[in-house]
Amino acid sequence: MAFLFYILFWVSLSALIFIIHRTSRYRRLRLPPGNLGLPFLGETLQLISAYKTENPEPFIDERVSRFGSLFTTHVFGEPTVFSVDPETNRFILQNEGKLFESSYPGSISNLLGKHSLLLMRGSLHKRMHSLTMSFANSSIIRDHLLVDIDRLVRLNLDSWTDLVFLMEEAKKITFELTMKQLMSFDPGEWTESLRKQYLLVIEGFFTVPLPIFSTTYRRAIQARTKVAEALSLIVRQRRSESEAGERKNDMLEALLSADDGGFSDEEIVDFLVALLVAGYETTSTIMTLAVKFLTETPLALAQLKEEHEGIRARKSEGEALKWSDYKSMPFTQCVVNETLRVANIISGVFRRAMTDINIKGYTIPKGWKFFASFRAVHLDHNHFKDARTFNPWRWQSNSGTTSPVNVFTPFGGGPRLCPGYELARVELSVFLHHLVTSFSWTPAEEDKLVFFPTTRTQKRYPINVQRRSNVKS
Numbered sequence: 001m002a003f004l005f006y007i008l009f010w011v012s013l014s015a016l017i018f019i020i021h022r023t024s025r026y027r028r029l030r031l032p033p034g035n036l037g038l039p040f041l042g043e044t045l046q047l048i049s050a051y052k053t054e055n056p057e058p059f060i061d062e063r064v065s066r067f068g069s070l071f072t073t074h075v076f077g078e079p080t081v082f083s084v085d086p087e088t089n090r091f092i093l094q095n096e097g098k099l100f101e102s103s104y105p106g107s108i109s110n111l112l113g114k115h116s117l118l119l120m121r122g123s124l125h126k127r128m129h130s131l132t133m134s135f136a137n138s139s140i141i142r143d144h145l146l147v148d149i150d151r152l153v154r155l156n157l158d159s160w161t162d163l164v165f166l167m168e169e170a171k172k173i174t175f176e177l178t179m180k181q182l183m184s185f186d187p188g189e190w191t192e193s194l195r196k197q198y199l200l201v202i203e204g205f206f207t208v209p210l211p212i213f214s215t216t217y218r219r220a221i222q223a224r225t226k227v228a229e230a231l232s233l234i235v236r237q238r239r240s241e242s243e244a245g246e247r248k249n250d251m252l253e254a255l256l257s258a259d260d261g262g263f264s265d266e267e268i269v270d271f272l273v274a275l276l277v278a279g280y281e282t283t284s285t286i287m288t289l290a291v292k293f294l295t296e297t298p299l300a301l302a303q304l305k306e307e308h309e310g311i312r313a314r315k316s317e318g319e320a321l322k323w324s325d326y327k328s329m330p331f332t333q334c335v336v337n338e339t340l341r342v343a344n345i346i347s348g349v350f351r352r353a354m355t356d357i358n359i360k361g362y363t364i365p366k367g368w369k370f371f372a373s374f375r376a377v378h379l380d381h382n383h384f385k386d387a388r389t390f391n392p393w394r395w396q397s398n399s400g401t402t403s404p405v406n407v408f409t410p411f412g413g414g415p416r417l418c419p420g421y422e423l424a425r426v427e428l429s430v431f432l433h434h435l436v437t438s439f440s441w442t443p444a445e446e447d448k449l450v451f452f453p454t455t456r457t458q459k460r461y462p463i464n465v466q467r468r469s470n471v472k473s
Helices: 002-028 044-051 057-067 086-094 106-112 122-135 138-157 166-183 189-203 215-243 251-256 265-295 298-313 330-343 374-378 421-438
Strands: 070-075 078-083 100-102 163-165 348-353 357-359 362-364 369-373 439-443 462-467
Touching (some): 044 070, 057 070, 078 086, 106 215, 122 265, 138 421, 166 421, 189 265, 215 251, 265 330, 265 439, 298 330, 330 421, 348 374, 369 374, 421 439
Parallel strands (some): 078 369
Antiparallel strands (some): 439 462
């Protein structure tokens, strides 16, 4: 008993000394105000518990009300400065590679790979980002990708009957689209098998990156290995075909035949792993939540239907959408913007200070992390009236409520601006077109949003669908 008391005494004393030392250093550095929480754990548990609910805002809201738009906390094992200030967020994004560098939890880094676009730095990142941007720009989408987007969306919706789990169906659609755009694969058993492995990889993103302690992380690492092996085989086959003069018009071909010497197989595999995650997970969630928000806002859904029925009425039966059709969807773009703003699939970005940084009167030491919160800005009533209400009309040009560019950043910004931002908008627009002109639906049961480890609905958003017979499809 005495020995146990002795141990508890020294543990408590050590923790007290740690807190006092850390608080003293915190004051000397003129860091933003805040609370570093418990030793070692910090406030990680509070953050995770908030994001496992339908309303994660209180974690940030409570601290902003106490400390202001910049506050210090300690999450995922590191002291971190949270920013909910648009000006500071823009400063962070624009100074990528100069004052800040991309930095994410170890679980994400390990699962995506060191050559993923999310984690690349320096000249390699510039090369990959530029190449991706050039392959997902408006002209490429218009001339090459739109026909496949229209075909694959229609193919998937043709199989819908009665009860549909929308989030699951959206994931199938976006995965198939991404596989086609990256590697020219049409849907099949191989792509579906790969998709199931991806589900396991994504589940491991926000777990303890130690296989011995986390079964989920261990499964994710195993799945990542299988995905990498499958993609490595494809890369080797395609490299041989390309060298023999047999070439395809897709992202993989662009990587294999880059003018500046191309990329290694390992770099290409990591790159493809990350792009599949980005194109698959985020866009499918946006599709699901757009339908959820529209269903809960009947006036917006009615106006969207009117816009798309007008487009469909001008086309022959079965005729695919053209670029001119996409450009004639003004209210659809309002719906897309508002879904991106309210849903916040990417709630923010982590960056690490590359040097001591003076900002807003504070000094942030080299090595500390920043989290630029897009979600908190998008849901701030100071920037958007009734910010937590889905209101697509706020984006109409005559509404007078549109906001500066640095306030609305669903795709990030600066050198790491999401290269697929236009592609995601097109995919969502085409999906909504075929959905509202082909089906009517009602929710099968109440479903709620959660935001950890990724944004999703708890029950995959089940809906009862009924095919419309009075509109040409």
